[in-house]
Amino acid sequence: MNLIDMRTSPPRHLWKTWDRRTLPATHVVVHHSATSYNTSIYEIAFYHVNNKDMPSIQYHYVVTADGQVCWMNDDELLVWHGHGSNEWGIGVCLVGDFTHEHPPEVQLRAARELVAHLEARHGRRLEVIGHKEAPRAATACPGDTWDEWKGELRMTEGGGARILLQTQSPNYPDWLVDHARRLGGCQLINPWRGAWWKFRDAGVPFVLGRYVAPNDADNALVAQGARGAEIWFRDWFWPNASRCPGITKWSGHNEKPAFNAEQARAQDAFVSRLADLYHDHGLQLVAYRVSTHHWEYGLWQYFGESLAKVDYLARNSYAYGDRFDLHDADGLMRLVKDVEAIRRYGHRVPPCILTEIGYDSDPSPGIGHRGWRTRGIDAETYTTELIHALLRLSSAVP
Structure with missing residues (x-):
């Protein structure tokens, strides 16, 4: 400052x-x-x-x-x-x-x-x-x-973490938009497939887009460092993200955990270059450095260049059905540990917590069907319960 x-x-x-x-x-x-x-x-x-x-x-x-x-x-x-x-x-x-x-x-x-x-x-x-x-x-x-x-x-580390919904489905019912506005934000997976402008027009303050590419392709490009970031941005991300001119905050790639110094350095170079490309195009980068991928905290020392450039860090917390892992003691302690790791290495980067709402219609295992369907309630009721839990939790997030 x-x-x-x-x-x-x-x-x-x-x-x-x-x-x-x-x-x-x-x-x-x-x-x-x-x-x-x-x-x-x-x-x-x-x-x-x-x-x-x-x-x-x-x-x-x-x-x-x-x-x-x-x-x-x-x-x-x-x-x-x-x-x-x-x-x-x-x-x-x-x-x-x-x-x-x-x-x-x-x-x-x-x-x-x-x-x-x-x-x-x-x-x-x-x-x-x-x-x-x-x-x-x-x-x-x-x-x-x-x-x-x-x-x-x-949205600063000193002011607490931002809690966002995350939805995989391009079906954006009005009640979901209302919930996102109340909570303060939403991450939209591949938003060009749906009416993403609903969230912007409704005044949702934090609309985050995410482009999901095949994991194998992501991992291969990350290993190339800065050059891989340029290819990922040019060939995968920008052709799709440019179709949503009203979304200025975007997540990065599906980050593979780094298990050694070599992998950490490559990822640092990738994310650092990706941040430059985002900023050159008037975008902000939300990196998944704080995630459920169980990062080895001892490797944080190798992420100095990228952490100095990214605009936000994200931790994904999946809230499917009866198990809201962000709401139980173990889930909250993992989150606290992640935020402490940011502070330990002196990185003042605002964190976000993304929670999968679980109403999505994707039939793949783990995407929503363990929750509200098995409980015999509808998606809107389920999401309403989740929003209330998140709002209660928000005051406890560091």
């Missing part, structure tokens, strides 16, 4: 100062400047000091459109930014007008990192709300699109 300390920078009032808050910070309150992207921080501060007679700019932090994070006031100061949230809220302003559009990705990424930084600094999980969600707030800030991108600010 590019943090710039501007706490003593003008313009500031000649004699007015902010009081110190009497309550600990428990929330991050997000604002937009409601101006163009190229509005300078000086212009915003000048308006607050000279037109509104404030001690200084009315935010603790400002995030510019190009991803700079500017520290404007001490966190402990009672800055007037969010109506009834001033006593317990840290004010963060994203420069721009988000009435009709989302912040650019570089700005969102910087804001995510800021939330993680603040949680580490204050030693607690901070709730993230929009200005309009603060008590007594009569405003549209941070814009009409807030509900569509607010989930993006919670």
